[in-house]
Amino acid sequence: MLKFILLGFLNYKPMTGYELKSMMDDSTMHFWHAYHSQIYTTLRKLEAEGLLDSVQEDGDDKLNRRTYTITGAGRDELTAWLDTTLTAQVAVKEDLLVRLFFSALRDKDAVLTELRLQRQLHEQKLEYYHNLSADSMNLLGDEAELELVAPQIPFWTATLRFGVGYEQMYLQWLDDTIQMIEEL
Amino acid sequence: MLKFILLGFLNYKPMTGYELKSMMDDSTMHFWHAYHSQIYTTLRKLEAEGLLDSVQEDGDDKLNRRTYTITGAGRDELTAWLDTTLTAQVAVKEDLLVRLFFSALRDKDAVLTELRLQRQLHEQKLEYYHNLSADSMNLLGDEAELELVAPQIPFWTATLRFGVGYEQMYLQWLDDTIQMIEEL
DNA sequence: TATTTATATGTCAATATTGACATGTTAACA
DNA sequence: TGTTAACATGTCAATATTGACATATAAATA
Numbered sequence: 122m123l124k125f126i127l128l129g130f131l132n133y134k135p136m137t138g139y140e141l142k143s144m145m146d147d148s149t150m151h152f153w154h155a156y157h158s159q160i161y162t163t164l165r166k167l168e169a170e171g172l173l174d175s176v177q178e179d180g181d182d183k184l185n186r187r188t189y190t191i192t193g194a195g196r197d198e199l200t201a202w203l204d205t206t207l208t209a210q211v212a213v214k215e216d217l218l219v220r221l222f223f224s225a226l227r228d229k230d231a232v233l234t235e236l237r238l239q240r241q242l243h244e245q246k247l248e249y250y251h252n253l254s255a256d257s258m259n260l261l262g263d264e265a266e267l268e269l270v271a272p273q274i275p276f277w278t279a280t281l282r283f284g285v286g287y288e289q290m291y292l293q294w295l296d297d298t299i300q301m302i303e304e305l
Numbered sequence: 306m307l308k309f310i311l312l313g314f315l316n317y318k319p320m321t322g323y324e325l326k327s328m329m330d331d332s333t334m335h336f337w338h339a340y341h342s343q344i345y346t347t348l349r350k351l352e353a354e355g356l357l358d359s360v361q362e363d364g365d366d367k368l369n370r371r372t373y374t375i376t377g378a379g380r381d382e383l384t385a386w387l388d389t390t391l392t393a394q395v396a397v398k399e400d401l402l403v404r405l406f407f408s409a410l411r412d413k414d415a416v417l418t419e420l421r422l423q424r425q426l427h428e429q430k431l432e433y434y435h436n437l438s439a440d441s442m443n444l445l446g447d448e449a450e451l452e453l454v455a456p457q458i459p460f461w462t463a464t465l466r467f468g469v470g471y472e473q474m475y476l477q478w479l480d481d482t483i484q485m486i487e488e489l
Numbered sequence: 490t491a492t493t494t495a496t497a498t499g500t501c502a503a504t505a506t507t508g509a510c511a512t513g514t515t516a517a518c519a
Numbered sequence: 520t521g522t523t524a525a526c527a528t529g530t531c532a533a534t535a536t537t538g539a540c541a542t543a544t545a546a547a548t549a
Binding site: 306307339340342343347367368369 | 505506507508509513514515
Binding site: 122123155156158159163183184185 | 535
C-alpha cells in the first residue's frame with residue numbers, strides 16, 4: 122500500500138523522501154503511516170522497478186537529498202491500481218480490544234486506568250484533527266496551482282472526516298465502556 | 306499480538322489449532338484476525354518457548370490433531386502483558402481511505418461504485434454482528450462452567466459493541482461521502 | 490559561541506503477515 | 520456408492536513492517 126501512497130504523492134510533484142514522510146505525517150497518518158526506514162527503502166525499490174526516477178540535488182547539497190520523480194510507468198501503475206475496485210473489507214487490528222477481551226483476568230482499576238489514558242489520547246487526536254482542518258489543504262505548498270489542488274480537496278476532506286468520525290466513535294465507546302466497568 | 310490471543314484463549318481451556326482459529330473467527334475477528342498458517346506456526350513457536358505444551362490425541366486420530374495447553378510460564382507471560390498499560394495509540398490502516406485520498410484522478414462513477422460496494426459489505430457486517438450478539442457468549446462451549454464464562458461476558462460484549470459502533474460510523478461516513486461525490 | 494533541535498538519509502536484523510501450495514479425513518447428501 | 524463440503528494441519532517463499540543503530544548538516548537559541 123505504501124507503494125501507491127508514494128506514487129500518488131509523487132504524481133502531484135517531485136519530492137524527497139523526507140518531504141514524503143512529512144506529507145504523510147500531515148495527511149495520511151490517520152489511515153496509513155510509515156516509518157522513514159520503510160519509505161526510503163521503498164523509494165529505492167520503486168526506482169529499481171522503473172516506476173520512479175531520482176536525481177541528486179546540485180553537487181553542493183551536503184545532505185544527499187535525492188528528489189524522486191514519477192515515470193510514465195509509475196503513472197500507469199498508479200492509475201491501473203486506482204482503476205480496480207476494492208471488493209474486500211479491510212480487517213481492523215486494535216491492540217486495546219485484544220487486551221480488553223481478556224480483561225476479566227485483570228485488576229479492575231488497572232483496566233480503568235488504561236481506558237482513561239486511551240481516552241485522553243483519543244481526545245487529543247480529535248482536537249488535533251479539528252486544528253488540522255483549517256490549514257491541511259495547503260498540503261502541496263503555497264506555490265501549487267489551484268487547478269491541481271482544488272479537485273483534491275473534497276477527497277482529502279473526506280478522509281479527514283473519517284478520522285474525526287472514528288475518534289468520536291472511539292470516545293463514545295470508551296465512555297460507555299468505562300462506565301460499564303465502573304458499575305461492575 | 307497473536308501470541309497473547311492464543312495464550313488468552315488457551316488460558317480458558319486446552320484447544321487445537323483449528324479450534325483456536327474457529328474461536329477467533331467467532332469472536333476476535335472484528336479487531337484481530339489471523340490465517341491458519343500463522344496460527345499453527347505461532348503455536349509451535351510458543352511451545353518451543355515453553356509457554357505451551359501439546360499432546361497428540363489418541364493414536365487412532367488420523368487428523369493429527371494436536372491439543373495445546375498453557376504452561377505456568379505461559380500464564381505468567383499472559384498476566385505480565387495484561388499488567389502493563391498500553392500508552393500509545395494504535396495506528397489505523399484503511400486501504401479504502403488511501404484510494405479515496407487519490408481519487409480526484411479517478412472516474413467519478415468508478416469511485417461511487419466502489420463506495421456503494423463497500424457500503425453493502427459494511428451493512429452485512431453490521432447485520433452479522435447483530436445476529437452474533439445472541440449466541441456469541443457460548444464461545445467456550447455449552448459445558449463450560451458459569452464461573453469461568455460469566456466474568457468474561459461484559460468484556461466480550463464491550464468488544465462487540467466496538468464492532469457495531471465502528472460499522473455504524475463507517476456506514477454514516479460512506480453515506481455522507483457518497484452524497485458528497487454525487488454532488489460534485 | 491556552544492548547545493540543542495530540526496532536518497535529512499540511510500542500513501539492517503528481527504518479526505509479522507500474507508497467500509499459495511499441499512494433503513488427507515470425516516460427514517452429509519444425492 | 521460417489522461426490523461434495525466441511526474439517527484439519529501443515530510448509531514455504533515473498534512481502535511488509537518495526538525499531539534500533541548510525542551519521543551528518545542546518546537552524547535556532549541560550
